Amino acid sequence: MVSLDGTASHPRELLGNKGHGIEVMRRHDLPVPPAFCITTEVGLRYLADRRAAMDAIWDDVLDRMSWLEAQTSRTFGRGPRPLLVSVRSGATQSMPGMMDTILDLGMNDDVEHALAAADAAFARDTRRRFEGMYRRIVGVGDREAVPADPYAQLRTGIEAVFASWNSPRAVAYRAHYGVDDRSGTAIVIQAMVFGNRGSDSGAGVLISRNPITGDNEPFGEWLPGGQGDDVVSGSVDVEPIAALRDEQPAVYDELMDAARRLERLGSDVQEIEFTVEDGKLWLLQTRGAERSAQAAVRLALQLRHEGLIDDAETLRRVTPAHVQTLLRPALQPEIRLAAKLLAKGLPACPGVASGKAYTDVDEALDAVERGESVILVRDHTRPEDVSGMLAAQGIVTEVGGAASHAAVVSRELGRVAVVGCGQGVAASLAGKWITVDGAEGEVREGNLSLSAWSESDTPELRELAGIARRISPLRAHSSGDHVRLDDTTPAAIAAAMKSGRTDVVSATPLIVMLTALRLANGTTP
Secondary structure (H helix, E strand, C coil): CEECCCCCCCCHHHHHHHHHHHHHHHHCCCCCCCEEEECHHHHHHHHHCHHHHHHHHHHHHHHHHHHHHHHHCCEECCCCCEECEEEEEEECCCCCCCCCEEEEECCCHHHHHHHHCCCHHHHHHHHHHHHHHHHHHHHCCCCCCCCCCHHHHHHHHHHHHHHHHHCHHHHHHHHHHCCCCCCCEEEEEEECCCCCCCCCCEEEEEECCCCCCCCCCCEEEEEECCCHHHHHHCCCCCEECHHHHHHCHHHHHHHHHHHHHHHHHHCCCEEEEEEEECCEEEEEEEEECCCCHHHHHHHHHHHHHCCCCCHHHHHHCCCHHHHHHHCCCECCHHHHHHCCEEEECEEEECCEEEEEEECCHHHHHHHHHCCCCEEEEECCCCHHHHHHHHHCCEEEECCCCCCCHHHHHHHHHCCEEEECCCCCHHHHHCCCEEEEECCCCEEEECCCCCECCCHHHCHHHHHHHHHHHHHCCCEEECCCCCEECCCCCHHHHHHHHHCCCCEEECCCHHHHHHHHHHHHHCCCC
16 A cells, blocks of 8 residues: 655556556646555455455555545545545556546535535535446446445445456457556545536546647647546547637646646656646646557657657657558548548547448447458447457547547557547448548548558658667668568568578568567567
């Protein structure tokens, strides 16, 4: 158990990604609600023996809750100044949307009455949110009562979040990415701040630079009167982050300053979840932002130009898979504009994908097994949809923004995605052959033909290749008198290196060099 007060020196592997980010922000005096962390070690013990693990930590949990009460001058589970908390998973490697979170925990009749003394509508809304989330995550039936004892809520909430490590969606995600099942998750328990409190409150997600295009501009979403789960779930329509600048310019400026500081501290583009409560900014978490292949290349080069990362780190941040994605055939303008536009939304992950539209995950999985190319079309994606998202070539949603679950997971999976296309789109597309253009934010009729590009057509890829030739143990060229390497699998590249080759000719020189660098460093290509 670790108090995240800015003095902890524990590694990310122990605190988890979320706990580590909170600790960094607290250490640098950024506005973060008080929090403590139940470590990944406890998470692993819980998976081995649930009852023994909970019994062993419970007194420490109670001590840390007393610390949270002292930090906030509030009392857990009772008035007149109630303390509510969030219970959030925090794996070492970010797994967006794969595990569970419970907000507003500690709510009961006494707490609702105390909150209603200032704002009855806020109290009702907060209780509604808590009970709905608690029932769904912990598994309380509609006819069962949610426990009134806040500590009973806390214990069952912790157990449910730990147990979500082995949920089908989390298992499928780890299997796809080769994440070790034995790494476990931490849990962060944090004092709640409330974006649903009033007219100058809200919640949002800021990404310090555009994670889709790689443009050096703030990117994100803002929801007045909402809580963070509203934004990241994609279940409601949100405003662009520029709306916060218009509504609360001082808060916006403070948020941008914090983002710049966190970029420098982490030497990376940051994804920041935040809440504004009665005009005051609170930062809830920060992590390296998920990004498209195009953005991965551009952002790595930007950070190198700014002196935040060196040549080796620049190349580490661009994978062979990123380059392969960029070299896939693209939809040319004359072909795109000649096809009927069926839906328009927000570009969430660039690329082009064609297939038959399915609105049911099980039916989509069956179609993939039959060999069909599938586009998954949903009102909004849910964490349990991850198996369908993994199988689909592209993803389309009716609601949600570019920081929603569908958008973030699509970028992580490298799936072409368009979100927020409007009510009724799923029904109108179901069963049709469609082409999804994730750069334009469009869904067009038919299976449209594509044209291929090459590494030499892209200035950023040419620049990366120049850096790689200075560092890679196997230099690759598009032409020359060297031996030609047509097989660019890791095994073939490893064999070329083992044979003593230092230069080869390849149709995809950058992919060869990035793979060689990863092999030389003992990492997965």
